[in-house]
Amino acid sequence: MTEVSLRALKKYYGKTAALKGISLDVNHGEFISLLGPSGCGKSTTLKCIAGFEEITQGGIFFDNQDISHKLPENRDIGMVFQSYALFPHMTVAQNLAFGLEMRRVSKSEIKERVMRAMDMVQLTPYADRYPKALSGGQQQRVALARALVIEPAILLLDEPLANLDAKLRDEMRGFIRDLQKRVGITTIYVTHDQDEAMTMSDRVVVMFDGEIAQAAAPEDVYNAPASERIARFVGNANILDLAISARPEGGGIETRLPGGTTLHVTASADWAGERLRIMARPEQIMLTAPEHGQLGGRIAKRYFSGGHVEYSIDTDCDEIAVVGPTTQNLKEGDTVGLCFDPARLWPMPDDRDGAAP
Amino acid sequence: MKRFRAYFLIAPTAALLFLFVILPYVTVLVMSFRAPADGQPYGQGFSIGGYTQFFRESYYAISLPQTLALGMATTFFCLLLGYPIALHIATASRKWRGLLYGIVLSPLLVGIVVRSYGWTILLGNSGVINSTLRDLGIITRPLPLMYNNFGVILALTHVFLPFMVLPLLSSLQSMDPAIAQAARSLGAKRLTIFRRITFPVSMPGVQAGCILVFVLAISSYVTPSLVGGMRVKTTTLLVIDALIDQFQWPFGSAMALILAVSAGIVVLVFARLTRMKWN
Numbered sequence: 113m114t115e116v117s118l119r120a121l122k123k124y125y126g127k128t129a130a131l132k133g134i135s136l137d138v139n140h141g142e143f144i145s146l147l148g149p150s151g152c153g154k155s156t157t158l159k160c161i162a163g164f165e166e167i168t169q170g171g172i173f174f175d176n177q178d179i180s181h182k183l184p185e186n187r188d189i190g191m192v193f194q195s196y197a198l199f200p201h202m203t204v205a206q207n208l209a210f211g212l213e214m215r216r217v218s219k220s221e222i223k224e225r226v227m228r229a230m231d232m233v234q235l236t237p238y239a240d241r242y243p244k245a246l247s248g249g250q251q252q253r254v255a256l257a258r259a260l261v262i263e264p265a266i267l268l269l270d271e272p273l274a275n276l277d278a279k280l281r282d283e284m285r286g287f288i289r290d291l292q293k294r295v296g297i298t299t300i301y302v303t304h305d306q307d308e309a310m311t312m313s314d315r316v317v318v319m320f321d322g323e324i325a326q327a328a329a330p331e332d333v334y335n336a337p338a339s340e341r342i343a344r345f346v347g348n349a350n351i352l353d354l355a356i357s358a359r360p361e362g363g364g365i366e367t368r369l370p371g372g373t374t375l376h377v378t379a380s381a382d383w384a385g386e387r388l389r390i391m392a393r394p395e396q397i398m399l400t401a402p403e404h405g406q407l408g409g410r411i412a413k414r415y416f417s418g419g420h421v422e423y424s425i426d427t428d429c430d431e432i433a434v435v436g437p438t439t440q441n442l443k444e445g446d447t448v449g450l451c452f453d454p455a456r457l458w459p460m461p462d463d464r465d466g467a468a469p
Numbered sequence: 470m471k472r473f474r475a476y477f478l479i480a481p482t483a484a485l486l487f488l489f490v491i492l493p494y495v496t497v498l499v500m501s502f503r504a505p506a507d508g509q510p511y512g513q514g515f516s517i518g519g520y521t522q523f524f525r526e527s528y529y530a531i532s533l534p535q536t537l538a539l540g541m542a543t544t545f546f547c548l549l550l551g552y553p554i555a556l557h558i559a560t561a562s563r564k565w566r567g568l569l570y571g572i573v574l575s576p577l578l579v580g581i582v583v584r585s586y587g588w589t590i591l592l593g594n595s596g597v598i599n600s601t602l603r604d605l606g607i608i609t610r611p612l613p614l615m616y617n618n619f620g621v622i623l624a625l626t627h628v629f630l631p632f633m634v635l636p637l638l639s640s641l642q643s644m645d646p647a648i649a650q651a652a653r654s655l656g657a658k659r660l661t662i663f664r665r666i667t668f669p670v671s672m673p674g675v676q677a678g679c680i681l682v683f684v685l686a687i688s689s690y691v692t693p694s695l696v697g698g699m700r701v702k703t704t705t706l707l708v709i710d711a712l713i714d715q716f717q718w719p720f721g722s723a724m725a726l727i728l729a730v731s732a733g734i735v736v737l738v739f740a741r742l743t744r745m746k747w748n
């Protein structure tokens with residue numbers, strides 16, 4: 113069942129286009145992240161869905177009903193803002209009760225639902241505190257509870273964790289995700305943090321310049337990005353520019369690495385042309401003894417980062433980033449062999465400036 | 470050492486405060502208890518005659534509630550007119566905001582005497598309003614627009630409006646716009662948002678503006694004397710009268726202190742009633 117449907121949504125601020133035609137279907141109970149760099153139109157999309165911005169063209173549908181021109185107060189949404197936007201003159205309990213009062217819920221039911229909501233976000237001891245007397249994380253949870261207590265059809269969150277410190281952010285990620293699963297509410301979550309988008313979402317929608325570049329499961333966005341720009345945005349990516357040497361009968365493409373080794377790329381469509389640009393994620397490359405690798409190189413830099421070791425390796429194919437286990441005893445200056453996993457190599461269209469898409 | 474340096478930093482301010490605020494008050498306080506004398510501002514010895522005279526003679530005593538009421542009315546009308554203006558400026562686009570700001574502040578560029586005099590030209594018996602109405606045949610006898618509370622409150626409201634708008638504006642502008650959006654997403658309509666969110670959240674500005682206007686209004690001299698034409702007796706006018714015309718310094722000082730203390734009590738009660746636990 114489709115809950116939210118954006119159809120060719122366009123939004124202009126004066127002459128500048130913030131959204132250039134967004135089409136997206138969000139399923140019931142799905143957790144969707146809008147991921148993209150600053151200024152790509154994530155917040156604008158969310159504001160259009162919430163109704164705070166009038167759309168220029170296209171349509172927004174909730175449950176197949178056109179709500180493009182409905183007022184925000186009639187859209188049945190819950191929204192969490194980056195600044196939390198708590199009502200400073202109301203206690204936690206009063207903040208939570210506000211939406212229910214607007215819906216003319218009876219006093220006794222308000223009391224009960226507010227209690228339940230506070231319990232859900234573990235804020236019961238703070239019921240009578242004013243927002244100013246709460247920590248950032250607590251304010252965040254009030255904002256979340258205030259949006260959920262009205263039991264809206266859709267939950268919208270605009271960078272809700274941006275103002276928290278790293279540790280609290282990790283905690284809240286899990287908290288929001290669990291809560292969303294428990295409540296089963298359709299959720300659209302805006303972030304510019306790819307880790308956040310990956311760990312929380314059922315589907316990640318990558319946006320660039322007011323357009324959707326790719327909408328797919330986190331694994332697919334990471335392992336099978338639709339373009340180089342996405343590949344680089346959602347993590348570290350090595351891009352190898354290789355000559356195509358053969359197109360074998362059995363499928364796939366054979367390319368030749370500098371040094372003469374043949375690299376068979378299995379996941380591939382029919383790529384025309386002479387060359388292929390392939391993405392290899394740093395943790396998908398293995399370092400071995402020089403004679404075992406498909407490509408030789410020398411360790412230029414080595415960074416220990418706790419759980420793993422990051423290498424920068426000079427090869428005949430540019431500099432390649434590799435992430436390896438800490439059990440490997442390698443030093444800067446060592447010569448090594450690089451082993452690629454053919455199944456994980458991902459060929460991509462060349463979308464650099466000036467290149468045809 | 471650190472503490473010493475902190476004191477050192479506030480020393481100049483403290484000195485100024487002492488010299489220009491505390492010292493004059495003490496002088497006035499002492500003066501108010503001086504014995505009156507003929508032909509001199511004050512005589513030898515001390516007396517509470519100044520205070521008893523004020524409360525004994527209704528001519529003077531009545532001016533106190535009259536002054537406070539005048540101040541409250543002015544404050545009320547300033548709030549009534551100032552709030553929509555501030556709200557409008559706060560939500561205006563950047564281009565308009567500067568212009569509106571200028572319009573609100575421009576009266577301050579014209580001296581208070583000129584502005585008050587302007588009102589006498591408008592409101593006088595042969596002023597612009599009355600003579601126009603007479604020429605149109607709508608009235609035969611001039612409307613009493615001046616030399617009464619109506620005229621004084623009108624002029625005071627105009628004169629002190631900027632002092633209401635500015636604190637309101639700063640309060641409204643420092644409000645996170647997302648707060649109103651959050652209220653909307655929770656189902657609140659425009660008027661509800663104003664009543665339940667915007668107005669209460671702007672309360673610090675309301676409080677500051679009201680106190681400022683009230684204090685300025687009750688202590689103003691030029692406007693009540695020009696527009697009221699000595700027929701609206703405020704305590705401030707009587708103070709000046711006693712000090713300068715009648716040369717009775719102890720009595721004038723006593724009245725000044727009575728007004729100051731009364732105003733202080735009104736302000737305290739107001740602040741208490743509008744106290745914000747959340748701020």
Ligand SMILES: Nc1ncnc2c1ncn2[C@@H]1O[C@H](COP(=O)(O)OP(=O)(O)OP(=O)(O)O)[C@@H](O)[C@H]1O
Binds near residue numbers: 156
């Ligand atoms: N009120 C506005 N008036 C004019 N232009 C605007 C307005 N709001 C947003 N824009 C423009 O629209 C584009 C998209 O803005 P938006 O706020 O959606 O970006 P975003 O993806 O949320 O970025 P960020 O991560 O920085 O929040 C930007 O280029 C921005 O300058």
Ligand SMILES: [Mg+2]
Binds near residue numbers: 154155156
């Ligand atoms: Mg944004």
